[in-house]
Amino acid sequence: MPLVNVIRGDRIESAPINVRTPFIRIPMWLALTWWTVKGFCRLVWLLLRFGYVTAPTVAFGWLYLRWGWAGPVGVVVLVVIVAAGWAFGHRASFLRFGWWPVLSCYRRWVYRRKWLAAMVTARLAVSFDRHTVLPILKSVRCGAGVDVVTVRMVTGQIPDDFARVSERLAHTFGVRQVKASPGPRTDLVLLTLFRGDPLARLVRPLPVPAVPEFTALPVGRREDGDGYDLRLFGTQVLVVGATGSGKGSVIWSVVRSLAAGTTSGLVQLWGLDPKGGMELGIGAPMFARFACRDYPAMCELIEDAAALAKNRARNLHGRTRQHTPTPDEPLIVLVIDELASLTAYLTDRQLKDRIKAALSILLSQGRAVGVHVLAAIQDPRKEVLPFRDLFPTRIGLRLAEAAQVDLVLGEGMRDRGALCDRIPQSLPGVGFVVIDGDPTPMRVRFSYLTDDEIRDMAHTYGRLRVIDGEVLDGAA
Numbered sequence: 001m002p003l004v005n006v007i008r009g010d011r012i013e014s015a016p017i018n019v020r021t022p023f024i025r026i027p028m029w030l031a032l033t034w035w036t037v038k039g040f041c042r043l044v045w046l047l048l049r050f051g052y053v054t055a056p057t058v059a060f061g062w063l064y065l066r067w068g069w070a071g072p073v074g075v076v077v078l079v080v081i082v083a084a085g086w087a088f089g090h091r092a093s094f095l096r097f098g099w100w101p102v103l104s105c106y107r108r109w110v111y112r113r114k115w116l117a118a119m120v121t122a123r124l125a126v127s128f129d130r131h132t133v134l135p136i137l138k139s140v141r142c143g144a145g146v147d148v149v150t151v152r153m154v155t156g157q158i159p160d161d162f163a164r165v166s167e168r169l170a171h172t173f174g175v176r177q178v179k180a181s182p183g184p185r186t187d188l189v190l191l192t193l194f195r196g197d198p199l200a201r202l203v204r205p206l207p208v209p210a211v212p213e214f215t216a217l218p219v220g221r222r223e224d225g226d227g228y229d230l231r232l233f234g235t236q237v238l239v240v241g242a243t244g245s246g247k248g249s250v251i252w253s254v255v256r257s258l259a260a261g262t263t264s265g266l267v268q269l270w271g272l273d274p275k276g277g278m279e280l281g282i283g284a285p286m287f288a289r290f291a292c293r294d295y296p297a298m299c300e301l302i303e304d305a306a307a308l309a310k311n312r313a314r315n316l317h318g319r320t321r322q323h324t325p326t327p328d329e330p331l332i333v334l335v336i337d338e339l340a341s342l343t344a345y346l347t348d349r350q351l352k353d354r355i356k357a358a359l360s361i362l363l364s365q366g367r368a369v370g371v372h373v374l375a376a377i378q379d380p381r382k383e384v385l386p387f388r389d390l391f392p393t394r395i396g397l398r399l400a401e402a403a404q405v406d407l408v409l410g411e412g413m414r415d416r417g418a419l420c421d422r423i424p425q426s427l428p429g430v431g432f433v434v435i436d437g438d439p440t441p442m443r444v445r446f447s448y449l450t451d452d453e454i455r456d457m458a459h460t461y462g463r464l465r466v467i468d469g470e471v472l473d474g475a476a
Helices: 028-049 051-067 070-089 091-121 159-163 166-173 247-264 281-286 295-316 349-365 403-409 451-461
Strands: 010-012 126-128 131-134 136-143 146-152 177-182 188-194 217-222 227-230 237-240 267-272 289-291 331-336 371-377 393-396 430-435 442-446
Touching: 028 051, 051 070, 070 091, 091 131, 091 136, 091 146, 091 166, 159 166, 159 177, 159 188, 166 177, 166 188, 217 247, 237 247, 237 403, 247 267, 247 281, 247 331, 247 371, 247 442, 247 451, 267 281, 267 295, 281 451, 289 295, 295 331, 295 349, 295 371, 349 371, 393 403
Parallel strands: 237 371, 237 393, 267 289, 267 331, 331 371
Antiparallel strands: 010 131, 126 131, 136 146, 146 188, 177 188, 217 227, 217 442, 393 430, 430 442
């Protein structure tokens, strides 16, 4: 039995070969019958294929013949009134079942017009058996400023093939950015096309949760317009960004989401600010322990956190694999601004080695016992931060070079849409969040707190007890 070559995709026929075909004489009535049947079948197929156009056309034509212009105009006015009442009465259902489906049909038509050119110029078309085979555009789902296009890949393609040419696709379709991610089936890829930018506007401080939800801390807004919740439970968080990129927005957004827990005793914040307290000093009363000038005190604070983690691990041995925060054993969050000052720029080699050893213990063992690290740094090089890989959650803000993106977030993340080097200086607090095990970076803008808002928060929730190793009496 001969082998049959099969390839998945939309086949584009090659140019026909100029050959001379033999003439077969048939009666005229047979030819007319064949042409009539063929034309009728093609007409039926077109009516069904483009029903969203033909059905309204037939309906409006019938209305015009029956009642004149009053018929179609009256129907249009009635539809507008019903749609407006629906939109004002229940906007969510109107968008979901009314507006977005209609817009999806229109956007699918727009993408279909450019599909052949986009696939060929982006080198996603495959030549097989003297034919050109294209990925198939399956469906389009619209949302607020975003379109999700489901594409059936040609046999042999993977989602990363689309991710590598995402910038070409964005220019072809006239959108701000295109991100490729695996679809619900192995032969599908989801192309997320972002038309607008909901993150262009500043994100104001979010309400403080009465009880912190450690698996979903509200810290900002996603690029699809929805809120973004950061998972702190069971992870360590690294924030990397150039000067003025908004590292403080990330830190204070997380601190604000934990603020109520500091008052109830469910959370303890330990702060280290090697820059003399320039960043964290305004909100120092929020921290149970705080060090900003004395490097030996900073080293002692980190070593105390590592000792606490090891002690909890001994107590939890054989009982549970994950610590549950309580007022007696609260969640400890070690907040470090400019980590490189402690791991690379410190001139005291002995003190630097002690800090590195304690941090290695914290990052490798602290997650399960409720001792977490939230660290910010400007320089992501390996010699500056040797244990960068011990941070499962990484946030890349504006970076100076394209090569730094994969260095910070992981290999291939820039191809998947994490364009940290393209973030303008006018958008501080905008960055890409990558969680270990998830191949898709999430673009987020973190909330911005002014100095006065930080002071008010510290006054409301602050209970500073230790600063640079000195015990203080009373609340701030």
